[in-house]
Amino acid sequence: MKQKRLSIFFIFIFILSLNTNVFADNAPQKPDPQIYGKAAITIDMQTGEIIYAKDVDKQMYPASTTKLLTALIFAKNKSKTDVLTYTADAKVQPNVSLNVNLHPIDIGETMTAQDAMDGLLVYSGNDVAYMIAENISKNATDFADKMNAEIKNLNLSNTHFVTPNGLHDPNHYTTAYDLSIIANTAFQNQWIRETMSKSKSSIKTSKGTTFLIDNTNKLLGKDGCIGGKTGYTLPAGRCLVAFYERNGRKILGVVLNSVYDQKDSFVFDDMKKIIDWSYDAKPVNxxxxxxxxxxxxxxxxxxxxxxxxxxxxxxxxxxxxxxxxxxxxxxxxxxxxxxxxxxxxxxxxxxxxxxxxxxxxxxxxxxxxxxxxxxxGTLLKNNLPIYGVTLLVTLVAIGIIAFAVKKLLDLIRRKKRGKYTW
Structure with missing residues (x-):
C-alpha cells in the first residue's frame, strides 16, 4: 500500500512538471530587488509599460547620462562625416572622477562627427560634450535652450538641463522616469544605438593625435546588454542607463544615485538585479x-x-x-x-x-x-409575450375581416339572386 501511495505521489509531481504554468496566474510575485540606487525604473521598450519602479518621479542629478540628450540633438543636427572644431570652453572642462576629457587636444583641432559621438558616448568625454554643443550652437547656454526645448517636446515636466555634459549644477536635474523617456528616444536613433554598442573605438584629430578608448559601461555584451550610458558626480552618485535584449524582448533600465565603491560594482549590480527581476516578472491579471x-x-x-x-x-x-x-x-x-x-x-x-x-x-x-x-434568440425570448399578443390580435383581426368579407359576399349574392327572380 505504501509503495502504491509513493507511485501516485511521483506521478502527480511528474504531471505538474509538464505543466509549469498551471498556477501561473496565482503565482506570488517575487519581492522587489533591493538596490543601492535611490531611484530606478525598467520599461518594456515595445509596449512602454513600466515593470519596476522605485521613486521614479523624484528629482535627481543625472551626471553624464545627460549626454544621451546631447547625442540626440547632435544626431539631429550633424552627419557622421561632418567636421567639428575643438573649442576653448571644451579645453577648460574639468576632469571629474569617472567623467574625463580627451586632452591633450589643441583649440582649433578638428575631428569627424563620428569620432566626436564615440568620444561622447563610449568614453564619456566632458570636453567632447562642450565641443559638440558649441559646434551646433553659438555657446553652451544656447545649446541648453535646445536641450530644454527637446525636453518640452518629449512632454517631460520634471527635467531641466543646464550643461551638455551633466557636470553638477543645482538647476540641472531629471527623474528616473523622464530619463527613461530621453534614453528610449535616443535609442531609436541608429547612429546613437550603433555607437553605444561599441566596446572599443579610436579617435583621431586633424593633427594626427589618436586616442584608443574603451566603453565605460561594464555590462555591455553581457546577459543581453546592447548599450547604455554611465554617469557620476559626487552629488549625483553613480548613475547608469542600460538597454537589454533577450529572446527578442527589449527592456530599458535606469538607476540613479547609486553608490560608487572601490571596485565600481554597485551600480552595475543594481542594474543587473532590476533587469533580471523585470525579465522574470509576472504581470497581474x-x-x-x-x-x-x-x-x-x-x-x-x-x-x-x-x-x-x-x-x-x-x-x-x-x-x-x-x-x-x-x-x-x-x-x-x-x-x-x-x-x-x-x-x-x-x-x-x-x-x-x-x-x-x-x-x-x-x-x-x-x-x-x-x-x-x-x-x-435573446431578443425573441424577451419579446415573446408581445409577439404572442400581436399574433393573436392579428389572427382575430384577420378572422373578423374574413367573416365580414364572407358576409358581404353572401349579401351581394343574395341581392343578385333577388334581381333575376321572376
Whole structure:
C-alpha cells in the first residue's frame, strides 16, 4: 500500500512538471530587488509599460547620462562625416572622477562627427560634450535652450538641463522616469544605438593625435546588454542607463544615485538585479477572459414602428486576459477607458464587437475589443409575450375581416339572386 501511495505521489509531481504554468496566474510575485540606487525604473521598450519602479518621479542629478540628450540633438543636427572644431570652453572642462576629457587636444583641432559621438558616448568625454554643443550652437547656454526645448517636446515636466555634459549644477536635474523617456528616444536613433554598442573605438584629430578608448559601461555584451550610458558626480552618485535584449524582448533600465565603491560594482549590480527581476516578472491579471466590463442599455420597439418601447441591458465582455505590472505607478495611475459604439439593437449580433477598452498608464496604452454577450434568440425570448399578443390580435383581426368579407359576399349574392327572380 505504501509503495502504491509513493507511485501516485511521483506521478502527480511528474504531471505538474509538464505543466509549469498551471498556477501561473496565482503565482506570488517575487519581492522587489533591493538596490543601492535611490531611484530606478525598467520599461518594456515595445509596449512602454513600466515593470519596476522605485521613486521614479523624484528629482535627481543625472551626471553624464545627460549626454544621451546631447547625442540626440547632435544626431539631429550633424552627419557622421561632418567636421567639428575643438573649442576653448571644451579645453577648460574639468576632469571629474569617472567623467574625463580627451586632452591633450589643441583649440582649433578638428575631428569627424563620428569620432566626436564615440568620444561622447563610449568614453564619456566632458570636453567632447562642450565641443559638440558649441559646434551646433553659438555657446553652451544656447545649446541648453535646445536641450530644454527637446525636453518640452518629449512632454517631460520634471527635467531641466543646464550643461551638455551633466557636470553638477543645482538647476540641472531629471527623474528616473523622464530619463527613461530621453534614453528610449535616443535609442531609436541608429547612429546613437550603433555607437553605444561599441566596446572599443579610436579617435583621431586633424593633427594626427589618436586616442584608443574603451566603453565605460561594464555590462555591455553581457546577459543581453546592447548599450547604455554611465554617469557620476559626487552629488549625483553613480548613475547608469542600460538597454537589454533577450529572446527578442527589449527592456530599458535606469538607476540613479547609486553608490560608487572601490571596485565600481554597485551600480552595475543594481542594474543587473532590476533587469533580471523585470525579465522574470509576472504581470497581474486585471480582467480574465470573458469578464463583463460594463453593460450597454438599448431602447427599441419590438414591433419596430408601433407598440411599446422596451429596454434591454446587454453585458459587454472581453475575449482576452488583460494583464498589468504591479508597481508604485500602476497602483496610482492605471486607468481603464471604455468606449462603446453607437449602434442599434438591429445591428447587434451574438458576440459582435460593440466598443473598445483602453488600458492606460503614462506612456503605455493598450486597446482591447469589447463584445456584446447576447446569445442568439435573446431578443425573441424577451419579446415573446408581445409577439404572442400581436399574433393573436392579428389572427382575430384577420378572422373578423374574413367573416365580414364572407358576409358581404353572401349579401351581394343574395341581392343578385333577388334581381333575376321572376
Amino acid at each position: 486585471l480582467h480574465k477572459k470573458d469578464s463583463v466590463i460594463t453593460t450597454k442599455t438599448f431602447k427599441y420597439k419590438p414591433l419596430v414602428f408601433i407598440g411599446p418601447e422596451k429596454t434591454i441591458n446587454v453585458p459587454v465582455i472581453i475575449k482576452d486576459d488583460i494583464y498589468y505590472y504591479s508597481n508604485e505607478i500602476s497602483k496610482k495611475e492605471l486607468k481603464e477607458v471604455t468606449k462603446l459604439n453607437n449602434i442599434t439593437v438591429s445591428e447587434l449580433k451574438e458576440n459582435g464587437q460593440v466598443g473598445t477598452l483602453t488600458i492606460k498608464e503614462r506612456n503605455s496604452s493598450k486597446d482591447y475589443k469589447l463584445y456584446a454577450n447576447l446569445p442568439n
